[in-house]
Amino acid sequence: MLELQQVQLSFGDKTILQQLSFTLQQGEIACLLGHSGCGKTTALRAIAGFETVNGGQISLNGHTISSENAHTPAHLRGIGMVFQDYALFPHLNVADNIAFGLGKHNPAQRQARVAELLDLIDLAAHANQYPHQLSGGQQQRVALARALAPRPQLILLDEPFSNLDADMRTSLSKQVRRILKEEGVSALLVTHDQQEAFAMCDQIGVMHQGCLQQWADPYTLYHTPANRYVAGFIGQSVLLPGQVSGPQCVRLEIGEFCGTVPFACQNCTDVDVLLRPDDVIHDDHSPFTARVLDKDFKGEYFIYTLALDSGDVVYAQVHSHHNHPIGSRIGVHIQLDHLIAFGRAA
Numbered sequence: 048m049l050e051l052q053q054v055q056l057s058f059g060d061k062t063i064l065q066q067l068s069f070t071l072q073q074g075e076i077a078c079l080l081g082h083s084g085c086g087k088t089t090a091l092r093a094i095a096g097f098e099t100v101n102g103g104q105i106s107l108n109g110h111t112i113s114s115e116n117a118h119t120p121a122h123l124r125g126i127g128m129v130f131q132d133y134a135l136f137p138h139l140n141v142a143d144n145i146a147f148g149l150g151k152h153n154p155a156q157r158q159a160r161v162a163e164l165l166d167l168i169d170l171a172a173h174a175n176q177y178p179h180q181l182s183g184g185q186q187q188r189v190a191l192a193r194a195l196a197p198r199p200q201l202i203l204l205d206e207p208f209s210n211l212d213a214d215m216r217t218s219l220s221k222q223v224r225r226i227l228k229e230e231g232v233s234a235l236l237v238t239h240d241q242q243e244a245f246a247m248c249d250q251i252g253v254m255h256q257g258c259l260q261q262w263a264d265p266y267t268l269y270h271t272p273a274n275r276y277v278a279g280f281i282g283q284s285v286l287l288p289g290q291v292s293g294p295q296c297v298r299l300e301i302g303e304f305c306g307t308v309p310f311a312c313q314n315c316t317d318v319d320v321l322l323r324p325d326d327v328i329h330d331d332h333s334p335f336t337a338r339v340l341d342k343d344f345k346g347e348y349f350i351y352t353l354a355l356d357s358g359d360v361v362y363a364q365v366h367s368h369h370n371h372p373i374g375s376r377i378g379v380h381i382q383l384d385h386l387i388a389f390g391r392a393a
Contacts, residue, residue: 048073048108048233049094049201055102056086056093062257063089067103069252069262071201071235076227078236078244081254081280087237090254091203094235095128096121107200127194127232129204133186135178141165141189142174148197164192167226183211184219191223195230202227204236208243220246241281253277270385278321278387283350285361286319288391297388300355301327301335304383312388321387324350324364333378337361339371353379 049071056064063086071077079087092098093113094105104114107126112119135144142161149157165171168188178186187207194202207223208216224247227234238244244251245265252262253276260280261273272278278286291312292298296305297320304320312318329351337353340360344367351363351371363379371377 048075049235050106051090051094051103052106053103054090054093054100054105054113056089056098056100064093064100065257067257067259069250069259071233071250073233074228074231075249076224076234076236076247077250077252078238078248079252079254080238080241080244082239085254086257087254088205091205091235091237094201095126095203096124125200127197127199127202129187129190129194129202129207131206131209133178133190135186135190135193137178140175140177141170141181144178144189145192145196147193160196164196167229168192169222184215187211187219188222188226191226195226195232199232202232202234204234206238207236208238208240216240216243217246223247253280255280270387272321272387275319275389278389282323283362284321284323285359286389287322287359287361289318289320289388291315291318297386299381300357300359301337301361301379302381304381304386306383306386308386309388312390315388315390317391318388319391320383321389322361322381322383324362326381326383327353327361327363328380328382329363329365329369330378330380333380335380336376336378337363338376339373341373342371351377353377 051067051069054064054067067090079090081087089098093100096119099118100113102115104111111117112124145161145164146157149160165174170185170188208219220243249264250262251265251268253260255276261268261277269281272281278284287299289297289299291308292303295308296303297308297318299320337355339351340354341352343350348367349365351365353361353363
């Protein structure tokens with residue numbers, strides 16, 4: 048439905064996007080995820096038609112809309128845009144904001160479409176209110192309904208929940224996913240919030256310094272990161288030194304794990320193994336112990352920061368009934384369902 052092939056974009060001598068390639072299928076919701084300055088918003092603006100690419104091409108439903116030699120104007124692309132600040136018209140009520148892009152429809156069609164979207168976003172009772180009378184979450188839903196009203200081929204969302212508190216972001220991201228799925232529209236958003244991306248998206252693209260590091264579904268991204276950057280960026284984790292001790296085994300300081308050694312590491316001797324907090328199990332009977340450096344209480348569990356005898360640090364997710372003081376030692380063992388290892392540079 049949307050395809051980017053080797054897209055290049057520069058501002059003067061500064062390269063912003065490098066060989067950016069990915070595809071978005073009809074009805075999918077995807078996002079570009081990364082830190083500020085990684086190029087994700089520029090990519091969104093290039094797809095929308097607000098920036099001109101220097102190389103490669105962007106296609107929508109098989110038609111080239113951006114390339115080095117062609118540029119379809121933004122208003123002719125059939126793409127809806129939801130901005131970070133919502134950009135609602137303060138002098139128009141909710142219904143009229145939603146109807147703004149329906150000028151080519153007759154009054155009956157316009158009224159029917161607005162009513163349909165008001166029901167979809169659960170704001171029918173607020174049709175005659177003005178933006179300043181709504182909460183931030185309600186304003187965001189109105190902005191989404193306005194973008195959906197003309198039935199665009201694609202919706203782009205620029206940091207859509209950044210102005211909301213954490214609880215509202217979680218709730219609204221699920222609501223927006225439901226709305227987009229019910230409309231059957233494809234969507235691409237940009238965000239720096241991993242939880243938001245995991246809650247909303249079918250596919251996630253991790254960006255770093257203008258390059259796409261990996262494009263995958265959330266489960267694959269978390270459990271099979273393509274490289275060290277993605278492994279370190281997604282979730283809380285450490286890379287612990289280890290040695291390949293057999294065709295299917297890796298020996299770490301806190302024990303040996305036997306499973307499937309990644310193909311790229313099968314001829315390695317020294318590796319770095321990704322450990323997440325749920326891979327490190329509190330075990331009073333383990334011969335391996337670690338010193339508690341810090342702990343972060345999450346209610347149902349702690350995240351312990353633990354120092355091994357070598358000085359290497361790991362994190363452990365431990366049930367909240369096990370409240371160990373900082374400085375104490377606790378037994379641990381590893382339980383890896385997915386062995387993620389990278390060959391260590393000489």
